[in-house]
Amino acid sequence: MKIVFTFLFSILFLIQIFSQKHTISGYIEDAETGEKLISAYIFDENSKKGTVTNAYGFYSLTLPKDSIKLIASYLGYSPAEKNFLLKKNISYDFKLEPANELQEIEITSERIEKIEEKSQMSQVDVPVKQIKSLPALFGEVDVLKTLQLLPGVQAGTEGTSGLYVRGGSPDQNLVLLDNVPVYNVSHFLGIFSVFNADALKNVSITKGGFPARYGGRLSSIIDINMKDGNMKGYHGNGSIGNITSKLMIEGPLVKDKASFIVSGRRTYADLFLRPLIKRAANSDGESVDLKLYFYDLNAKANYIINPKNRLYLSFYSGNDVFGFYNKSIYENNISENGGGINWGNTILALKWNSRLSPKLFLNSTVTYSNFNTDRKSTR
Numbered sequence: 001m002k003i004v005f006t007f008l009f010s011i012l013f014l015i016q017i018f019s020q021k022h023t024i025s026g027y028i029e030d031a032e033t034g035e036k037l038i039s040a041y042i043f044d045e046n047s048k049k050g051t052v053t054n055a056y057g058f059y060s061l062t063l064p065k066d067s068i069k070l071i072a073s074y075l076g077y078s079p080a081e082k083n084f085l086l087k088k089n090i091s092y093d094f095k096l097e098p099a100n101e102l103q104e105i106e107i108t109s110e111r112i113e114k115i116e117e118k119s120q121m122s123q124v125d126v127p128v129k130q131i132k133s134l135p136a137l138f139g140e141v142d143v144l145k146t147l148q149l150l151p152g153v154q155a156g157t158e159g160t161s162g163l164y165v166r167g168g169s170p171d172q173n174l175v176l177l178d179n180v181p182v183y184n185v186s187h188f189l190g191i192f193s194v195f196n197a198d199a200l201k202n203v204s205i206t207k208g209g210f211p212a213r214y215g216g217r218l219s220s221i222i223d224i225n226m227k228d229g230n231m232k233g234y235h236g237n238g239s240i241g242n243i244t245s246k247l248m249i250e251g252p253l254v255k256d257k258a259s260f261i262v263s264g265r266r267t268y269a270d271l272f273l274r275p276l277i278k279r280a281a282n283s284d285g286e287s288v289d290l291k292l293y294f295y296d297l298n299a300k301a302n303y304i305i306n307p308k309n310r311l312y313l314s315f316y317s318g319n320d321v322f323g324f325y326n327k328s329i330y331e332n333n334i335s336e337n338g339g340g341i342n343w344g345n346t347i348l349a350l351k352w353n354s355r356l357s358p359k360l361f362l363n364s365t366v367t368y369s370n371f372n373t374d375r376k377s378t379r
Contacts, residue, residue, distance in 0.1 A: 023358035025060040031095035034231030122208035168219025183371040199263035199298035229259030291323040319344030
């Protein structure tokens with residue numbers, strides 16, 4: 001009896017030793033800017049297990065107690081490798097360097113990832129760098145037109161930004177900007193989208209199997225995230241195109257502690273057309289004024305309270321403005337008429353991220369979203 005008891009105790013002791021597991025967690029970020037990398041992949045070569053970062057660059061991977069070899073990778077960045085002896089819960093942040101060096105061209109094939117092994121079925125991540133590299137209408141980069149090129153997604157009227165995903169209509173898509181619903185996603189009656197690519201970090205579309213946090217949707221989830229702002233140094237860029245002019249500025253409020261980004265764009269067709277129309281109207285004894293433009297303004301700030309808590313504040317405002325005014329004089333009679341319509345979105349989001357434990361990540365969000373239409377008429 002004593003021998004049997006000793007044997008059973010030994011078996012239970014060995015099971016306990018070999019079943020011990022610990023969790024390694026942390027963030028994956030850009031080494032140059034401090035931007036958190038969404039859907040970055042982390043993999044342990046020894047156990048052949050891996051995971052991807054969430055929308056805030058956080059990962060958590062539970063592995064057996066043993067030596068591990070972690071490799072963190074992301075498209076456009078050089079992989080980073082780290083070896084650990086996992087004997088307790090560990091927190092470790094990976095900082096990936098952008099891969100700017102051009103390598104020789106290699107043509108390789110790889111095994112197709114099985115659908116049951118993917119972390120999220122029917123989801124496609126589209127890097128913003130890839131969106132900017134594609135040909136664009138009048139040189140204006142458009143996020144939604146890029147998504148129209150994906151399998152299962154079709155465009156409606158030629159040249160518009162509406163999305164028909166797997167047979168659904170555009171109003172059956174849920175479009176989120178920093179987790180806030182955007183009710184009107186286009187300018188100029190659907191020709192351009194409201195999303196300024198200079199202010200965006202990540203774009204993903206989910207065409208089926210929607211996660212419960214999004215609620216019930218018939219067609220698709222389009223999740224767009226804005227940049228957090230450069231934590232290391234000030235940076236800006238601007239451009240003048242055929243349709244719009246853009247300006248973007250980002251930098252640290254407190255280095256490695258708080259950052260901001262502000263980006264804006266505006267069309268200027270009315271600035272060129274207004275003098276021509278006025279001159280033509282004055283020659284006929286009339287006075288005409290025209291307003292025809294749209295604009296977008298994106299702003300975001302974030303603050304690291306401590307390694308486990310972080311605050312984000314996001315803002316977006318965009319409007320289409322159309323209006324005209326006509327004044328004519330005929331036989332000492334003055335006739336005035338005019339009108340117009342303005343429409344656009346305003347969104348605001350305050351988010352608090354907290355890492356409660358190596359396995360538990362909390363995100364609390366307060367949001368405001370408004371779509372407004374204003375019609376005017378004068379006689």
